[in-house]
Amino acid sequence: MTSLLALPYWQETAIKLGLALAVIPATSLILVYLFLFKMMAFMQSRLGPNDTGPYGSLQLIAEAIKFLQKEDIHPAQADRRVFRMAPVVVLASTFLLYVVLPAGPDAVVQNLDTGVFYAMAVSSLSVLGILMAGWASANKYALLGGLRAAGQLIAYELPLILAVMGVVVQAETLNLQGIVEAQATGEIFGFGAIGNPFILTQFLAFLIFMIAAQAELTQTPFDMPVAETELVGGFHVEYTGFRFLLFFMAEFGTAFAFSALAAVMFLGGWWIPGFDVHDNVLNILGPGVMLAKILLIAFFIFWIRFTYPRLREDQLQKFAWKVLIPLALANIVLTGIFKVVF
Amino acid sequence: MTATSDREQMAYVAAQAADARINVELDTGDMTLNIGPQHPATHGTLRIACRLDGEQVVVAEPIMGYMHRGYEKLCEVRTYPQCTTLINRIDWLGSFANEVPFILAAERLMEVEAPPRAQWIRTILFELSRIANLALFLGDMGVQIGALTPVFFAFRDRERVLNQIEEVTGGRFHPNFDRIGGLKDDIPKGWIDETRSVMTKMRTFCDEMEDLLVGNEIFQARCRGVGVIPGDVAVGYGLSGANLRASGIDWDLRRDANPGLAWDQIDWRVWTHPDGDSFARYWVRLQETREATRIVDQLLDGIPSGPIMAKVPRIIKVPAGEAYVSTENPLGEMGYYIVSKGDLGPFRVKIRTPSFNNISVVPWVMKGVYVPDVITILGSLYFILGDIDR
Amino acid sequence: MxxxxxxxxxxxxxxxxxxxxxxxxxxxxxxxxxxxxxAVTVQYPHEKEAPPDRARGVIALHEENCTACMLCSRQCPDWCIYIEGHKVKAPPRRAGGKPRTVNMLDRFDIDYALCMYCGICVEVCPFDALFWTPEYEYSEPRIADLLHDKDRLGEWMETVPDFLDYEAGSEEKVRKVPR
Known part of the structure; x- marks a missing residue:
């Protein structure tokens, strides 16, 4: 693979890391503004914030400043060190996800050969942070929320990974860039102009992935762990100010990252039909294409979030173990059979 | 055996029993969870003390009184017209409906009757406040179980009904429009047509709720079979209103004991549901909202002409006596028991509010449910804090 | 289907x-x-909602009509109206008539921090001195400033809308607002 910038390794790494660090606040800003503020408002016949900046676009920055000004409160009974560490752990899992997300042939922080494996492993780190938050808050609601989150995230980790397995089997690689390449060079019954986005061949896997991602992100209808009207926020009920902001950023940063994963694995990633996969132009155009695809997927995630009520804990566990996992396993078997036959 | 060894044996048995007790205590890792007094699901300051085994409720007890404002006592030191301003604030979502039974009870004591036009307008406003109240429930139930959007729809469309109430009475939440012997004022020009168009919009709102929640599989999974109250239990606990009708008991004070309003002159029906679960309660209220818009439409067609005030003295003195009048309010049976000694104000007022009785079934119905269901049941029982604590 | x-x-x-x-x-x-x-929402500081004419926003006082009879003050459920007055001799209406005794209003305060907007005072006033107006923008940073004296209450008089016509079938007479 040709390198776009001929820089020493450490300089390149520093630039890429800085970009990845800057991307998380930016992505949560975009998602929160577009969907949480505006789309939700329109769906409810409202306008949403519209005074801060043009069309209210600076609202979240104002809110972030507000959060920064707030007092950092610890509950008296809280386990202070764990309490302080929890949001950082959750955010770290989000940060680490961004390392492998490709936005162009070379526009990736680290092109890991086991990219899919790494992404799945790292995304499940957040469970640890949530459990830490729930336990250390010394609050019964937080504890219930943390335990529910742990149960739910572990249950939905499985269908998520199994759904991805189908893609991996078809692409014959664990490398995310390889998956994009496989989709770009793929053919649908000899017709290769638009490549072969895996959403066509792996539609079942795509559905399972999206449902499981919804649950991983604890978005409605799977938001039992946070359940505002019931657990009053669940694991982050005791957090204020900057620490709450970290949870908030992690939530939307992860939503963005999962949308990006779905875009890479099912919608063809950064590749534009008509270009060579290794074309350097794609390093410039790729991020734009990725952003469009990510926003499309995020739109569905948030549309569902604003429409549906939430499932009960036992119902969503049942749904994961009795429906999603068998379906995902069947999908892998089918993919394997087709792979061998064709 | 000697006495000493007897005593030793007793001590041994006692120690064994103590050990057993400790073991039992260790086994039941119960946790007490206070839902409220500050909790979004309690719409105010109700406290539900739950003992949880895991996420399962072992015992739940509603503890009320955090918002007690002493209206029964306050009424004793006020004149009759002043009382209605207080009574408005009991069930703050359907406040016009609160005034009516009180005024009717006072009218019964004074042996005056409001002229027919006043009766009809009263009935219209009564049903409008029912729509305003139940519309908010229809959305709020959604938000209780996690759907964000319905409650905004509910606020959006309830606003139209409140505007209609405000155009007549001058007050959105506290109309204070009912007077002993009639009404404060007549309806302004053009109001009937506006109300008709609002009723059409409310029916659209009901359809939207049907699509958003009632037909939604997740909503049904959350509500069906949750918090089942059989008919006999509902009657035993003194439930009233939609909660009772959802348990299959065909009981509606508007039809069964009409205290003189215009309900008996139009065509409408009482909705019941045999299941008695949270879904049934939601469904019955949805149908009732629709039915109420139909009632209002019919009433608007036939408002009789005439005065709106009967002949009553300017300074109202209610003759000595006792009267109890109850009506079918949005939440259930609301009644006022007035004892008068012939003064300017009542000697004693007992207020029978529906939410107080409706919430009394909570310990029975919440045995063995899960924490998320606690919220579903609380939401579907639909209480208003002012109505519980008064 | x-x-x-x-x-x-x-x-x-x-x-x-x-x-x-x-x-x-x-x-x-x-x-x-x-x-x-x-959107159905009203962007409040930029655009203002017009409440209905009957909306109970704030009470206006038509001072000439007030005779300091104290009816409103006594009927108020939370006793938030403060009235003081004194009697003065006024010249007779017709030439050669008896001199009259008129009640002069010294103080007429409504404490809007206490007022519960029930409208009983407006209703009991026998001389048409009190009126509702739909104005609602009179919040104050200090709670004591919510006590409106008779000049402030008199200023609201300009905003009082005319009484509305009644729907067909009504036998009520439309009252007039003294201007």
Missing amino acids: PQLPGLIKGLGVTARTAGRTLFPKRGWKTFIPAPQKG
Whole structure:
């Protein structure tokens, strides 16, 4: 693979890391503004914030400043060190996800050969942070929320990974860039102009992935762990100010990252039909294409979030173990059979 | 055996029993969870003390009184017209409906009757406040179980009904429009047509709720079979209103004991549901909202002409006596028991509010449910804090 | 007839509402997004809602009509009206008549921090001295400033709307606002 910038390794790494660090606040800003503020408002016949900046676009920055000004409160009974560490752990899992997300042939922080494996492993780190938050808050609601989150995230980790397995089997690689390449060079019954986005061949896997991602992100209808009207926020009920902001950023940063994963694995990633996969132009155009695809997927995630009520804990566990996992396993078997036959 | 060894044996048995007790205590890792007094699901300051085994409720007890404002006592030191301003604030979502039974009870004591036009307008406003109240429930139930959007729809469309109430009475939440012997004022020009168009919009709102929640599989999974109250239990606990009708008991004070309003002159029906679960309660209220818009439409067609005030003295003195009048309010049976000694104000007022009785079934119905269901049941029982604590 | 799953119907409702908010029906301009027009909310400081004429916003005092009879003050459920007055001799109405005794109003305060906007004072006033106006923007940073004296209450008189006509079939007479 040709390198776009001929820089020493450490300089390149520093630039890429800085970009990845800057991307998380930016992505949560975009998602929160577009969907949480505006789309939700329109769906409810409202306008949403519209005074801060043009069309209210600076609202979240104002809110972030507000959060920064707030007092950092610890509950008296809280386990202070764990309490302080929890949001950082959750955010770290989000940060680490961004390392492998490709936005162009070379526009990736680290092109890991086991990219899919790494992404799945790292995304499940957040469970640890949530459990830490729930336990250390010394609050019964937080504890219930943390335990529910742990149960739910572990249950939905499985269908998520199994759904991805189908893609991996078809692409014959664990490398995310390889998956994009496989989709770009793929053919649908000899017709290769638009490549072969895996959403066509792996539609079942795509559905399972999206449902499981919804649950991983604890978005409605799977938001039992946070359940505002019931657990009053669940694991982050005791957090204020900057620490709450970290949870908030992690939530939307992860939503963005999962949308990006779905875009890479099912919608063809950064590749534009008509270009060579290794074309350097794609390093410039790729991020734009990725952003469009990510926003499309995020739109569905948030549309569902604003429409549906939430499932009960036992119902969503049942749904994961009795429906999603068998379906995902069947999908892998089918993919394997087709792979061998064709 | 000697006495000493007897005593030793007793001590041994006692120690064994103590050990057993400790073991039992260790086994039941119960946790007490206070839902409220500050909790979004309690719409105010109700406290539900739950003992949880895991996420399962072992015992739940509603503890009320955090918002007690002493209206029964306050009424004793006020004149009759002043009382209605207080009574408005009991069930703050359907406040016009609160005034009516009180005024009717006072009218019964004074042996005056409001002229027919006043009766009809009263009935219209009564049903409008029912729509305003139940519309908010229809959305709020959604938000209780996690759907964000319905409650905004509910606020959006309830606003139209409140505007209609405000155009007549001058007050959105506290109309204070009912007077002993009639009404404060007549309806302004053009109001009937506006109300008709609002009723059409409310029916659209009901359809939207049907699509958003009632037909939604997740909503049904959350509500069906949750918090089942059989008919006999509902009657035993003194439930009233939609909660009772959802348990299959065909009981509606508007039809069964009409205290003189215009309900008996139009065509409408009482909705019941045999299941008695949270879904049934939601469904019955949805149908009732629709039915109420139909009632209002019919009433608007036939408002009789005439005065709106009967002949009553300017300074109202209610003759000595006792009267109890109850009506079918949005939440259930609301009644006022007035004892008068012939003064300017009542000697004693007992207020029978529906939410107080409706919430009394909570310990029975919440045995063995899960924490998320606690919220579903609380939401579907639909209480208003002012109505519980008064 | 095959039924759409409720889940999809629900998505349709929210999408339809979003569409209606973003693209309100207004002829050929429908396709230009105009959420400002489609939203049902009123952007308060920029645009103001017009409450109905009967809305109980604030009480206006027509001072000439007030005779300091104290009826309103006594009937107020939370006793938030403070009235002081004194009697003066006024010249006779007709030449050669007896000199009259008139009640002069010294103080007429309504404490809006206490007022519960029930409207009993307006209703009991036998001389048409008190009126409701739908104005609502008189909040103050200090609670003591919510005590409106008779000059302040008199200023509200300009904003009192005319009484509305009644719907057909009414036997009420439309009252007049003294100007």
